[in-house]
Amino acid sequence: MREALAGWLFLTPNVLLLGLFVLVPLVWAVVISFQKTNGFGAGEFVGVANYERLISDPLFWRATANTLLFTLIVTPLSMGLGLGAAVLFNSVLPARGVFRSILIVPMAISGVATALIGVLVFNENNGILNNLIRFIGLPSVNWQSGGFAAFVSVVLVTLWWRVGFNMLIYLAGLQGIGPELYEAAELDGANAWARFRNVTVPLLGPSSFFLLILNVIYSFQVFDIVFVMTGGGPQNATSVLVTYAYDTGFVTRDQGYAAAIGVVLLLVTFVFTAVRWRTSRSRDLVE
Template sequence: MRRRRSGLARGEALTGYTFVAPNLVLLVVFVLVPLVWAAVISLERTNGFGSGQFVGLDNYTRLVRDPVFWRATVNTLLFTVLVTPLSMALGLGIAVLLDSVLPARGLFRSILILPMAISGVATALMGVLVFDQDTGVVDKVLRAVGLPAISWQSDGTAAFASVVLVTLWWRVGFNMLIYLAGLQAINPELYEAARLDGAGGWQRFRHLTVPLVGPSSFFLLILNVVYSFQVFDIVFVMTGGGPQNATTVLVTYAYDNGFVTGDQGYAAAIGIVLLLLTLAFTVVRWRTSRTRDLVE
């Protein structure tokens, strides 16, 4: 009997490994191998796409003394701090409205989800049409009503704001969709009980809705922070990192070093630092979250 059970267990394990093997192969080939190779390149000095010279931690020492790297790091963190909470708050607010008796809910859902079907490059091109300081829609409207136009590409603050606004338009729909799924999984009897106890709309939102969508918030927080750390396409198309590095983020700076100046070793070092920042945030958030596994 024991031999039969052990044989069945080995058979089940073999079947499981057979199904998982293709994914493991893809993970190793397209994630693990490039990651290890990037770590190796980050220890070399390169000049173009030839063989590099091993320099140890010189590239990382150079990062510490590089003011553009620190500017890109600050911009990345600022972008994350602005986009993540704003997109999540807007997504939750819209999801609450669409989960209620709002008229034409289906139409509004479709409109808000539509940006999800558009690539980041296409979104950025639309952002250029809206925020271009010479021919953009926003400045044309401002001039038409007698207000001064905004130098979206010449002023650093305005350029950064335009990137944030376009990113919010692109990301809010996804956050709304996840929150809407979480809201629809909540038992309506909880809200009815809260009403009977005299809880108002804000109290129900604060003490019921927000805690019960905790798993959705945990998922979206990790996803939005990772996306914000890796933002590239919208910044690259809309501003190219300018003016004067006002919108340069870590990924665009790594791109400039790796593919413009040909310093792949330094670009790889920037990528490794970005990976470590992302992993550190994810681990800390995982260990400190009390709502990721919350169920009704």
């Protein structure tokens, strides 16, 4: 009994902070989603009108499509590049510690700072990349005014920011795999690709499961990089659900509708996580 009490005492500060800064705002957002309010004064209860409005809102569906496309591109690429970097830097590579540090550096800065660096690189008037492109005699790219180019720039900066984290998790998983397994596979005649496919990838199942959930949740909730680099433009080409909710709640001041967008995003994230957990839980255990 005393051990249980001591455990709860240690948990109490975290539980209080979690309730105050996560659960209370979450419940309040759900309440506001059933209201028509601009954030000032008492809101008017409108039932599910905000959710019905989502169905016929073309901007909501455009933001949803952009969010899904962003997730489908960034998640596999960041995991694949992270895995490749982890395998490379786990081998006997000269100055591998230096290369690891370079790849992990973006993790040490915030998303806003990363996006500001992205602006310096991808600015279509005097950005570093366009200056290099013009220097070699090629036409510059409309990174801000072109919809496709703007989306590509956001994806590239996000990958630069996320690959290091994926590499770090995979590197920890690789260092937990015993070398005797590779030796046994090599004695059985397995080449490097066969060892990677039949030994490395299955034993990294827990790491892949963890990273898949985190990368999808991050992609669904991406905001800072998009907001700083493009603001959702041009013509909503890079607008995602969180930037659309922000514009709705703090620019047009329709906070009830913005809260409904946030609740839908929460439900989608929760459903994906639950389904993935149910279908992949066995991969979280190494035999």
